[in-house]
Amino acid sequence: MRASSHEFAMASGCNAAYSGFTQTPWAPAHASSPSREAAMWNKPQSEVPDTPTPSQETKVPGVPSISPAAMRPTVAAARNVSCLGATFVIRGEISGEEDLQIDGKLEGPVSLRNHRLTVGRGGQLNSQINAREVVVYGKAVGNIHVRDRVEIKKDGEVTGDIVTARISIEDGAYFKGSIEIERSKSQSREEHADNVEVLAGTTN
Numbered sequence: 001m002r003a004s005s006h007e008f009a010m011a012s013g014c015n016a017a018y019s020g021f022t023q024t025p026w027a028p029a030h031a032s033s034p035s036r037e038a039a040m041w042n043k044p045q046s047e048v049p050d051t052p053t054p055s056q057e058t059k060v061p062g063v064p065s066i067s068p069a070a071m072r073p074t075v076a077a078a079r080n081v082s083c084l085g086a087t088f089v090i091r092g093e094i095s096g097e098e099d100l101q102i103d104g105k106l107e108g109p110v111s112l113r114n115h116r117l118t119v120g121r122g123g124q125l126n127s128q129i130n131a132r133e134v135v136v137y138g139k140a141v142g143n144i145h146v147r148d149r150v151e152i153k154k155d156g157e158v159t160g161d162i163v164t165a166r167i168s169i170e171d172g173a174y175f176k177g178s179i180e181i182e183r184s185k186s187q188s189r190e191e192h193a194d195n196v197e198v199l200a201g202t203t204n
Contacts, residue, residue, distance in 0.1 A: 086122045103138075113147075121155070136173075147182075 081099040084090065088104030095111040103120035110117060112131040119125055123138035133148045134140075136156040144150060146164040154172040163180045 081118075086120075119156070143177075 081101055082096070083101045084104050084106070086103045088102075088106075090104065090106045090108065092108045093111070094100070094106065094108065097115065098112075099116045099118070100110075100112055101118040101120055102123045102125060104122070105124045107126045109128045110125070110131065114132050116133040116135065117129060117131045119134075119136045119138045119140050121137045123140075125138075125140045125142065127140070127142045129140070129142060129144045129146075131146055133150075134144055134146050135151045135153065136158055137153045139157040141159045143160045144158070144162045144164070146162070148164070149166040149168070150162055150164045151167075152158050152169045152173040152175055154170045156170075157174040159176045161178045161180070163182060165182050167179060167181075169175055
């Protein structure tokens, strides 16, 4: 079949009119490429806001930062207690400005005017004692002068005169000597009697 010159010109004109477009292969509307779907559902890392971790601190201008350690409740510090172990044997004077526990043997005066002296279960003292408080689990021979309180625990032994504001003798304890209760002038006679507490202990 021959094409006329008029038909050839129309075909040439159509080709010239569409020569600026690029032909792309046809694809169904519902068929999308996997890379495009991934781009739709996965945001770039830079667009995802950072989640603060517990270790990160939020700082506000003009407001001092508070560390986690500073926010914890304060705990009362433990009492500083020195200890003389069961193998110690001491002959001489002991004085100091801290609490003391003696589990060994001591011959000589002890002066702890503002602190506590504890005679451990294995402790054996032949001493004149001057302290704020004395607690006896072991054995103490000698006079005891205490500003606050004397406690003779079960199985504890004290031989000597005691001067104190308060005293407690537990059941099973041994005490031989005299007790003098020191009191201020404002204390009544009834208060003086209440300061002596003997819990079925052995006294002579």
